[in-house]
Amino acid sequence: MAQTLVEFGRSVQTNLDNGVIVPINATAKLILEFGINVPRATNFVELTTTVGWQVTNVFATPPEQPKLFLQVLMDGIVVGSAEQESFSNEEEELLEVVTTFQSILTNVSIGFHVFQVFASNPEDFQGDITLTGPVNITGKVYAPA
Template sequence: MAQTLVEYARSFHSNLSTGVLMIPVPSTATLILEFGMAVPAAPSNYVELTTTVGWEVTNVFATPPDQPKLLLEVLVDGILVGSAQQSSISNDEDEPLRMTTMFQTILNDLPEGYYPVQVFATNLEDLQGDIILRGPILITGKVIAPV
């Protein structure tokens, strides 16, 4: 069965990996991205969400395995539908450690409607060091349905 892109939406702070943007990530869930997306009435539709977040670790207080840990959560209409968790990797240097976390979330057969999409970030090990979002920071959403 042929499929077509019927809706596209996105939210971003920066496309650059070394931009001037600096968003600190606390130990409580913090909203970093959001947008709305319409899903038309169509059988066998699916929604593909792609989340990319560039981050750096500073002020590391301990040695491995105790490192800052980033949790990213994607909510659609207030319901958790995807997440990724990544620990930083110690490089034993004074320079900030830069990392990028990217993941996809696929939803099948959503009912027709308008859906808010939100991304939250949390530093799960904030006593081990600081996490700062630097970029890229973005999420894209596509609705695919049969022709």
């Protein structure tokens, strides 16, 4: 069945590498937020989240490494998440990582919905995570043509 893009929304802190400096610790921090209208009952919503980050001050105590934990919420309810563990480069240099993931929602209720992205580092005692960019999310609502 053919699908048509009926709504689009996005939130952008930066599209650039090294465009922001946002320290992340164990407490979840709101990093992105936007609203989007869903006009039809039969639909799917495609969310694409991208977060660039750096790891510093890594402690050499395997097996745990700093982890970036991202959660996407719709109207306060978790609808997508990703967790990416850093890896040890065994050097004193910055470790730079970009995490991108999609969340696909089906038959979201008609009306306006708020989407939020929270970031945390549940292993913050193992090293420091700083968001550097790009940091953005896009939301697309598709419905039958």
